[in-house]
Amino acid sequence: MTTLKDISRETLLSLSTVSAVIGGRAKKLAISEKTVRKVLECAERLDYHPDLSARTLRCSKSRIVGLLMPNLKVEFWQNMILDLQREIRKYEGYIVLSALWDTEETIRKCMDELLCRKVDAIITSHAPLLPENLFLPVAAYDREPSAKYDTVLYGKKEALEKCLEYALSLGHRKIALAGDAEGDGNALFLKLASKYAVTPFVGEIPEKKAILDGSFYYRNTAVLGSGKDDTPTFVISLNNLTTLNLLKRASEQKKRVPEDLSLLAIDDSSVYPFLTPAISTFVRAEEGFPSLLLETLFRRMAQKDLPLQRIVPRGKLLERSSCTSCRKR
Amino acid sequence: MTTLKDISRETLLSLSTVSAVIGGRAKKLAISEKTVRKVLECAERLDYHPDLSARTLRCSKSRIVGLLMPNLKVEFWQNMILDLQREIRKYEGYIVLSALWDTEETIRKCMDELLCRKVDAIITSHAPLLPENLFLPVAAYDREPSAKYDTVLYGKKEALEKCLEYALSLGHRKIALAGDAEGDGNALFLKLASKYAVTPFVGEIPEKKAILDGSFYYRNTAVLGSGKDDTPTFVISLNNLTTLNLLKRASEQKKRVPEDLSLLAIDDSSVYPFLTPAISTFVRAEEGFPSLLLETLFRRMAQKDLPLQRIVPRGKLLERSSCTSCRKR
DNA sequence: CTGAAAGCGCTTACAG
DNA sequence: CTGAAAGCGCTTACAG
Numbered sequence: 001m002t003t004l005k006d007i008s009r010e011t012l013l014s015l016s017t018v019s020a021v022i023g024g025r026a027k028k029l030a031i032s033e034k035t036v037r038k039v040l041e042c043a044e045r046l047d048y049h050p051d052l053s054a055r056t057l058r059c060s061k062s063r064i065v066g067l068l069m070p071n072l073k074v075e076f077w078q079n080m081i082l083d084l085q086r087e088i089r090k091y092e093g094y095i096v097l098s099a100l101w102d103t104e105e106t107i108r109k110c111m112d113e114l115l116c117r118k119v120d121a122i123i124t125s126h127a128p129l130l131p132e133n134l135f136l137p138v139a140a141y142d143r144e145p146s147a148k149y150d151t152v153l154y155g156k157k158e159a160l161e162k163c164l165e166y167a168l169s170l171g172h173r174k175i176a177l178a179g180d181a182e183g184d185g186n187a188l189f190l191k192l193a194s195k196y197a198v199t200p201f202v203g204e205i206p207e208k209k210a211i212l213d214g215s216f217y218y219r220n221t222a223v224l225g226s227g228k229d230d231t232p233t234f235v236i237s238l239n240n241l242t243t244l245n246l247l248k249r250a251s252e253q254k255k256r257v258p259e260d261l262s263l264l265a266i267d268d269s270s271v272y273p274f275l276t277p278a279i280s281t282f283v284r285a286e287e288g289f290p291s292l293l294l295e296t297l298f299r300r301m302a303q304k305d306l307p308l309q310r311i312v313p314r315g316k317l318l319e320r321s322s323c324t325s326c327r328k329r
Numbered sequence: 330m331t332t333l334k335d336i337s338r339e340t341l342l343s344l345s346t347v348s349a350v351i352g353g354r355a356k357k358l359a360i361s362e363k364t365v366r367k368v369l370e371c372a373e374r375l376d377y378h379p380d381l382s383a384r385t386l387r388c389s390k391s392r393i394v395g396l397l398m399p400n401l402k403v404e405f406w407q408n409m410i411l412d413l414q415r416e417i418r419k420y421e422g423y424i425v426l427s428a429l430w431d432t433e434e435t436i437r438k439c440m441d442e443l444l445c446r447k448v449d450a451i452i453t454s455h456a457p458l459l460p461e462n463l464f465l466p467v468a469a470y471d472r473e474p475s476a477k478y479d480t481v482l483y484g485k486k487e488a489l490e491k492c493l494e495y496a497l498s499l500g501h502r503k504i505a506l507a508g509d510a511e512g513d514g515n516a517l518f519l520k521l522a523s524k525y526a527v528t529p530f531v532g533e534i535p536e537k538k539a540i541l542d543g544s545f546y547y548r549n550t551a552v553l554g555s556g557k558d559d560t561p562t563f564v565i566s567l568n569n570l571t572t573l574n575l576l577k578r579a580s581e582q583k584k585r586v587p588e589d590l591s592l593l594a595i596d597d598s599s600v601y602p603f604l605t606p607a608i609s610t611f612v613r614a615e616e617g618f619p620s621l622l623l624e625t626l627f628r629r630m631a632q633k634d635l636p637l638q639r640i641v642p643r644g645k646l647l648e649r650s651s652c653t654s655c656r657k658r
Numbered sequence: 659c660t661g662a663a664a665g666c667g668c669t670t671a672c673a674g
Numbered sequence: 675c676t677g678a679a680a681g682c683g684c685t686t687a688c689a690g
Contacts, residue, residue: 332666332667332668333667333668334667344668344669345669345670348668348669348670349669352668352669354669379667379668380666380667380668381668382666382667382668383666383667383668383669384667384668384669385668386666386667386668387667387668387669387670388668388669388670
């Protein structure tokens with residue numbers, strides 16, 4: 001394996017000089033263009049790859065961002081993780097190292113992994129589970145702002161507001177929310193509903209800590225009512241599986257979407273454009289949560305004494321074909 | 330940050346002893362139980378995390394497996410990447426570092442990243458793009474066996490055979506294949522069809538290198554025919570977007586699935602159980618491609634002079650509700 | 659620009 | 675079991 005020493009020997013230049021050129025410190029040390037070229041050419045020729053573990057050891061900076069998240073088989077989450085790995089390319093030299101846990105018992109192990117690899121900073125969806133004495137910059141993705149770390153917020157309230165406004169603008173007054181697995185969505189929705197003077201329908205909340213099996217996604221479409229009694233004309237869906245099941249339930253009730261029932265999803269799914277009808281969505285973070293998290297984190301890394309950041313995502317509506325104006329009844 | 334030296338000072342034991350205990354070499358060096366406990370307790374108390382970059386530097390082994398793949402927004406692929414990160418937990422001490430490229434131009438950069446981080450081995454879907462002089466163990470996921478590296482094969486031929494056999498067992502004779510973006514699926518299918526004496530229908534192959542936009546997934550459902558003329562009774566779908574569009578096309582033609590048309594997908598999707606009808610699938614790798622790749626790779630790492638491995642995945646049929654026996658016509 | 663040297667945290671071989 | 679020492683590949687401060 002080629003090392004700096006090899007290049008130094010080959011070019012007859014000193015180790016310091018070679019290191020400076022490779023490390024991009026040629027300008028500062030006033031090293032001649034010719035020397036720089038000579039070093040670079042030689043590095044190329046010998047297929048030199050700097051040993052970052054040596055650099056990490058020496059500088060106690062790894063240029064690794066640790067990602068501490070659950071490994072959920074959920075489209076939104078998978079995109080979150082993979083987009084983070086994509087977006088970090090904007091930050092030259094940095095990589096993300098994911099430590100994804102399957103069960104809460106392994107979180108500690110995931111954390112240790114990151115610590116042993118000497119990550120420079122952490123992005124996590126579970127900041128409260130971080131060790132007390134953590135000295136690293138952290139960007140948290142969370143429902144509530146953390147008291148200790150910079151937080152990018154879910155933006156659920158803002159999303160629900162926009163969805164309600166959109167429904168209202170189409171003339172709907174009977175509006176349902178489906179797919180809330182945590183309970184906070186429903187609570188938020190009920191509060192907003194009274195403010196906007198709409199009739200709210202909310203789904204059942206699963207038992208605390210119950211596993212969300214397939215049946216949940218179907219059961220919680222009961223917000224559509226039985227078809228006979230009072231029934232919403234507009235549903236907001238909180239996840240892609242619920243959306244699919246709303247479509248199924250509607251079809252069983254011989255309701256056409258969007259003629260009889262408008263359907264608006266929160267956040268996008270790769271599958272939505274291909275459904276019949278194509279599903280309109282409100283995307284919570286136009287820029288993408290991964291970008292927001294990375295920006296927040298690198299801002300902190302650049303300036304340690306920055307006041308605590310609290311980022312509310314800016315969303316956007318993606319109109320496709322699943323919503324229409326409310327017909328007179 | 331706690332180091333071995335801190336523990337050595339604290340426990341009044343020598344650096345060598347502490348290192349041996351932490352490194353799990355206590356047995357070999359006949360270090361007493363009491364000493365071991367003392368070291369471990371102290372490490373725990375001081376919240377010690379071994380610096381793996383130092384260990385990597387010293388031992389020239391990083392215990393990192395590099396993952397070199399495209400960052401595709403495709404469910405199958407996302408699962409591949411994330412499941413690999415999940416599965417590696419079985420291999421104590423190892424982690425995967427993903428280098429995912431967006432465009433082919435960045436492959437080189439991804440490769441360099443892995444090399445600089447001193448990965449011990451590589452898993453990739455694009456082994457032919459690896460540098461000539463690569464000295465690392467490689468597990469390739471590929472259509473054809475590599476001449477140089479261990480390969481886990483796609484298993485497309487085996488999958489198509491099983492799908493055909495299943496269709497035949499249900500009495501179908503007019504069978505279509507949809508969703509082939511590369512052309513090799515169709516060719517394979519046509520060859521098999523003659524062997525099994527079925528009437529094959531295949532979809533159009535997109536222009537070489539054409540971007541697969543949404544329209545492709547719909548256009549290639551034309552295998553269903555116009556509804557008037559000769560038409561298949563059983564369709565095999567090669568990806569989830571095609572499956573969705575087959576459902577859409579069938580409904581436009583007033584064909585019911587599975588009564589008028591059986592639909593069998595290759596590989597599973599999180600969305601299939603929630604569709605109407607729930608989609609039956611043939612899963613190419615029962616054990617999962619990630620497991621297969623990891624097993625193949627670690628077998629190689631354990632034994633460098635192993636003969637070249639060529640793994641054909643063993644698949645399984647997942648019956649749900651989208652296939653039924655062929656009605657008399 | 660150069661050269662010599664120290665040191666990051668670890669493992670390992672060696673003499674005791 | 676211990677202690678002293680070397681060395682992995684790098685960066686950095688320093689004297690020239």
